[in-house]
Structure formats: C-alpha cells, structure tokens
Amino acid sequence: MTQRYRIVVLAVLILAYTFNFLDRQILGILAGSIKKDLGLTDSQLGLMGGLAFALFYTGLGVPIAALADRWSRTWIMTGALTLWSGFTAACGFAGGFWQLFLCRMGVGVGEAGGVAPAYSLISDYFPKEQRARALAAYSFGIPIGSALGILFGGLIAATIDWRAAFIVVGLAGVALAPIFRLVVKEPPREVAAASVPATGGIRKLLAKPSFWLISLGAAASSVCGYGVAFWLPSFFERSLGMGLVDRSLFLGSMTLVGGVLGVWAGGVLGDRLGRARPAAYLLVPAVAFLLALPCFVLAVQAKSLVLAFVLFLIPTGLNLVWLGPVITAVQHLVAPSHRSTASACFLFVNNLIGLGLGTWYFGAVSDALTPIYGTEALRYAIYSGLGFYVVSASLFVLAARGLKHDWVP
Structure with a gap:
C-alpha cells in the first residue's frame, strides 16, 4: 500500500474518532441547560x-476487540459508528434522568467497538x-472532537436548545458511517490472527506487571482528565459568570489548540526517545503530568479570562501528551495478532476507573461542598482531584523500570 493511502485512511480514522469524542463530550457543555430543564443534581x-x-x-470492549482480532475491523467500526451516533441523536428525545442515562449507556455500547480496532x-x-506519531495523530480526534462538541453543542443549544444539539451531531455521525466503510480497507495482518488463541494472549498480557502499572497509571490521570474536561464548562459558568456562547468559544478553542499540540508533542517525543529506550514511552507522560498539576492550580485561581486561557492552555496540552507514547507501549506488550485485545484490556481499566469515576467524583465532591462554598464548590472539587496526577506519574515511573522485560519486539 502507498504512503498516500495510509494518510487517507488515517485521516478517516481521525474523523471517526472525532465523532467518538464529540458524542462523548458534548454532554459537558450542555450540562447546565440539562440540569435546569430536567432538575438534576451535579452527582x-x-x-x-x-x-x-x-x-x-468497558464491559463490551474486550469481547468486541477479541472479535476484531479475528474478523473485519472495518465492518466492526462501521457498525459501532452507526450505533453510537444513533444513540447520541436519541439523547435529544429524553424526558428525564433515566431515559437520558439509558441513551448514554447506548452511546457507550456503540463506542465499545470504535477505538481498539482502530x-x-x-x-x-x-x-x-x-507508530507513535501515527497513533498520536489518530488521537487528534480527542481534542478535535472535544472542541467541536463544546463549540457545536453550545452554539446549537444557544440557538435552538440542548435537544437539537444531540440530534444534529448524532445524525451527522450516522451519515459518516457508509463513507468510512468505503474508504478504509482491511489491511493484511502481520501475523495470522487465527493461529494464536485469544485467551492465551490475554493471559500473557494480564501476567505482565507493566500492563497493570500502565493501565492504572493512565486510569488515575483519566480521573482528573475526564473529570476536569466535563466540569470546566460549568466552572466557567458558576465561578466566572460566562454565558453559553462565550463558554463554547473559549473552551472549544482552548481544547483544540492545547490538545492538538499536546498529543503531537507526545507522539514526536515518544518516537524519538522510545526508539533507543522503551522506558521513555512512559517517562515522557510522567513528567507531563507533574508539570500539569501546578498549572491547573494556577489556572483555577485566575480571575482574568485572558490569563485563564493561557494557564488552562498549558495543562490541557500536557494532559494529552500520554496518548501516543502509552498506547504504543501497550501495543508492544503483545504479539501483533492480539493488539486489538490488548488495547481493549487497557481501555477497560483506563475507562472503567478514569471515565466511570472521574466525572462522578467531581460532581459528588461539588455537591458535598456546596453547603460550605456555594457556587465556588466546583473550584474546590477540582483542587481535590489534581492529586490523581501524582498517582499517575508514580505508576508510570514504576512501569518504566520493568517495561524492557515485558516488551515484545
């Protein structure tokens, strides 16, 4: 295959991942409107x-990835894109907490097949x-999708309402699915997947200490990363008094610029430093998280919007440096025939803890502190969660020490 076709495929994969995070993160910018309309709590x-x-x-990610190691990854991703986009559109018709909760579960069902096969x-x-740069480029879908979710979600909600925002972005994803299937062809696998049992590959992976240290380290960072990203729109509304449109433009541009720079820097550093020393794939994000912590503390204290933009821009980038290097490290813990399954096992730990706990943690702490701090409770909830970065950096350093032993050339 030509390098030009590789780039085209990567661009389409990035576009699909953009919709993945657009549909996943749009809830954050719409949270204030939904809270008022449906009478919900932060928790x-x-x-x-x-x-x-x-x-x-997380629950469906591993079996779907095991299927992807033996069947067409492109067909799995096409179906997944259609499913999660359809449930995103369905969120716009929810009449209460449980209906919206179930629709969000449906989005999760679809997205379970969207990342590990990619x-x-x-x-x-x-x-x-x-690979580190290619995986980092693919991860551009995270900041781009998050930024577009904030921007389009906020602007559509301000112009029409929050329900229309869900419906529009969901239907756009459904329209993308057939285009994805036409462009992305199934490439030859490095090793015939059917020659090695999936259960054997999973057992070997789970027996490696570095897998658990990497996964738990990423999960600790994701508690803070997902949590802060979800609640920042509400923080800017409550603590800085920003309107919906202003928040959308402010946070969307900050997420896009900082996120893209951070993801690409991680991929470049990972390829350059990891080539000679695999441990660098984990030491680079460890340093990034330790630098992000004080930046977030200063950013949350900022009273000026200009200063807040600059101070939030830096940790927004540092928060995503880990993607290219860490995902590359996970890919090299197994033989090529088990890469989808290895990615799904990693995503299972990372997202069950990071995504499952992160947004709830900050909301629950905010509710608990509201009697004391009132509208400023969310500010102190964010402070309390930044310690997860220290935990993450420590686990990555420990994983780096044993990575050479677990590495599959």
Missing part, C-alpha cells in the same frame, strides 16, 4: 457523563518507527 450529571457511558463501553488497524498500516 446525577456526573453519573451520566461517566458511569452510564463507561459500564458498557489502534490495531494503525499498527498494521504503519511501520513501527512511525
């Missing part, structure tokens, strides 16, 4: 943003010396 919003999505997203596809399309 309920946190459950919808995290646990409702994470339950099936990691495997990219690893088969690109040679190993380009």
